[in-house]
Amino acid sequence: MHLFKSSALALACCTLPVAGFAAVDLECSTARVLVGFPPGGGTDFQARVVVDAINEVSDGVHLQVVNLSGQSGNRAAREVIDAAPDGCTLFFHHAALLSSYLTGRTETSWDAFAPVAMVSFEPAIYAASRNDNFNSLSELVDYASAHPGEITAAVSVGSDSHFFALQLQDLLDVELNLVGYNGEAERVTAMLSNVIQFAQVTEQTASQYLGNELVPLTYAYTERSDSLPDVPTAREAGYDFVVGTTRGLLMPKDTPAEIVDHYAQLIEQAMQSEEVQAAFERTGTIVDYRAPAEYTAWWQETAAAWEELAIKLGIFQPRG
Template identity: 25%
Template sequence: MKKLLSVALVLLMAFTLIGCGGGDEFPTRSIDLIIPWSAGGGTDVAGRLYAKYTEEALGQTINVLNVVGGNSAVGAAQAATSEPDGYTAVLLTYDILSVEAQGLAPISIRDFKMINKFSVQPTALVVHKDSGWETIEDYRQAALADPGGIDVAVNGEGAVWHQAGVLADREMGIEAQYIPYNGSSEQVAAMLGHHVQATYISYTSVLQHVEEGTLVVLGMMTEDRVELLPDVPTFKEVGYDAVLNSWRGIAVPKDTPDEVADVLREAFKAAYDNEEYQTMAREALIDGDYQAHDEFQEFLVESYDQVYDIMDELGFAKPEK
């Protein structure tokens, strides 16, 4: 009887150790990374490249899953409600703040535990060379002379670059007319066809036309000048506190254990610091902007207040902040 009790005790201790993590350490299998945007787009390309180099640091495969719909809400919701074990992560973008501010889906940044931010999509104010405008002040003076008379292309009503334009208008004390299009390719076509006078857009979407001299970037809505456009000033440096850009970051469900999240944080940081990754990202026009999880979380809380205020100004915000 004593022998049987001893065997049972040993087995119980073994199972207890396994249950407490005494077995193989995380991760022991592949990880799913949900990208809530279509395959082949800019965010998909950025996410897949980042995942490739993170695999090396983790020693496990990262399976990219494109789960689209609802301005990123569908994929984000799937990630938020997945098992909080570290084996499902999600690539979040600025749009998750817009979805929450409008109440378009029962999803919030508070449903996630942040891993890091790794990329920014700088917003540019772009005009056609035929406009004759060469500076932000030229544009402002034209808008003051004709309130609401300048047509500006944006990537959808209430979308990130519409919000950027509204913020810039507020800071410059002007009023423009915003025309929504289905994405950056349509915005660029509208500019080239002289259907609009200006656009707020990611500078990478127009870089070719800027280099050819057809389109002109008047200003950037970043904190600092962009490396590929060193002669283009920021709104901030010419006196307008208008900073608003899209971004990309990694998150996991909020109840993911800290020790598991920390493993992912170390791996994604190692990937970001990889010189080969940095070279590949620059070649793909993916602007790096790293924030650790705590800084990223603080940034999101501050950004949400700005997004809600802009949405409220547009009449799109949900009743309760």
């Protein structure tokens, strides 16, 4: 819900008082936090954990998660771009902003927003359907090399999972049959239904199936997961890559710096809560808070690296 207040009394009730900063008046009592994917996936889960923690430390505006799924998060992105820069609209998202732009699905990239704070890094797990009898990444690579285009792999088209799949094909020198789904929850469902053989998943969404209906082939991080100690890292399996989803909050581009800083301070406090730490640990997610300047630098560095890769893979098709 997006409420606008006009009276001085109403504005006074909707400030963001945070230690070390002067209070900032907002024109809403409830601010929307848009999530571009359906409920049940990793982005939705993390958004709700973080928003609940922010509401605990804020005695000003109340945040409310709003799912606006479609187009690999681009529908929600457009809603945020078009929103007033008044502190009443935020966007909980990840690097799909880059992959969608680089592959020509959207005309705007990360710099159409005001970065507020990074909150997490969630290492990827590459898993196979139990019915396909792949017990290691090497077995899947060997089969894919001998049968180009036969293995079906689920991706969210234009999202980071799509970009990572293209990168993985190049790195492993294999050809997969990439099939599009809207978000991780749908990708997992497709694997459980034996429609898809291979996909990038996370502990948060797929933990109850890993080791049962789904076979975790590799953990794409520098060290093994505490909750999946028997699953080798990609490097242990002989492949040098680290893959994962970095999430954070953004706002409309021209949002005043004092509002961005207020939210960043609230988010920093929220990320220190025991509830957030425990929830992220249970789902194999690493808390990685970065303030606006650091988060902006991350976007700049990642955008440059991904553009170079997109050019190498022949998928660089910017429309902007």
